[in-house]
Amino acid sequence: MLKAENIFAGYGGSNVLKGITIEVPEGSCVALVGANGAGKSTLAKTLCGLLIPEKGRIVFNGRDITGLCASSISRKGLCLCPEGRRVFAPLSVEENLLLGAFPRLPSIGPFRKKASGDLEKIYGMFPILMDRKSQQAGSLSGGEQQMLAIGRVLMAKPRMVILDEPSLGLAPIVLKEVFEAIVGLRRAGTTILLSEQFAKNALAVSDRAYILENGTVVLEGPSSELARDPSVIEAYLG
Ligand SMILES: Nc1ncnc2c1ncn2[C@@H]1O[C@H](COP(=O)(O)OP(=O)(O)OP(=O)(O)O)[C@@H](O)[C@H]1O
Ligand SMILES: [Mg+2]
Secondary structure: OEEEEEEEEEEOOEEEEEEEEEEEOOOOEEEEEEOOOOOHHHHHHHHOOOOOOOEEEEEEOOEEOOOOOHHHHHHOOEEEEOOOOOOOOOOEHHHHHHHHHHHHOOOOOOHHHHHHHHHHHHHHHOHHHHHOOOOEHHHOOHHHHHHHHHHHHHOOOOOEEEEEOOOOOOOHHHHHHHHHHHHHHHHOOOEEEEEEOOHHHHHHHOOEEEEEEOOEEEEEEEHHHHOOOHHHHHHHHO
């Protein structure tokens, strides 16, 4: 579904990604594991068109998307849930969710009605969002905001979603709910690239994983094997 080959990218001339090659097969969940500053978010942004690579090639669903802008890439079905629970704070929970569906549903008039079946699915996945649907997104707890950020990207009905550190700062019980949602999403056929600093959950729910250090892939393989690798255990599972 997604193949990125020999990607070099960075900010203002500084190279952060130094020749990264990754592949995410259709229907799979692939984890991207790395410490602070390894380049996970830079790779996520590059794959989604928020950063243009200096070198390399990105193919999504059989099409070369290298250099396309983020809005074209998201319309092709590759969507990013960015790091840091980005929600539109002054808008309500439901307005945030509806905005996720906006690019794929025409006209304002019957918009709410057209999106209602999809809204129900998100509320089924995260019932707390249903309870809070009229509340301002900015006043949600951190965990609720993370659920909303995931819910909003799913409203776009992506073929593939990149989740950048969905577990950051979440309490164990909320973490469990978010990872259950990720497992459900994958079961429903969405292809997932999951970026995480702490590898335990990411390796548990993914098929394959890439370990990133300093902008390069230092290790890759089936997640169950990496979860038993002593160097991975020491660095990311300890
Ligand atoms: N907007 C930016 N401008 C300049 N440098 C940046 C920018 N964003 C990130 N960097 C640098 O790129 C490097 C990789 O950062 P990146 O955010 O990709 O890491 P990460 O693996 O996502 O880390 P974390 O786990 O902390 O989110 C870091 O050295 C960082 O300082
Ligand atoms: Mg990051």
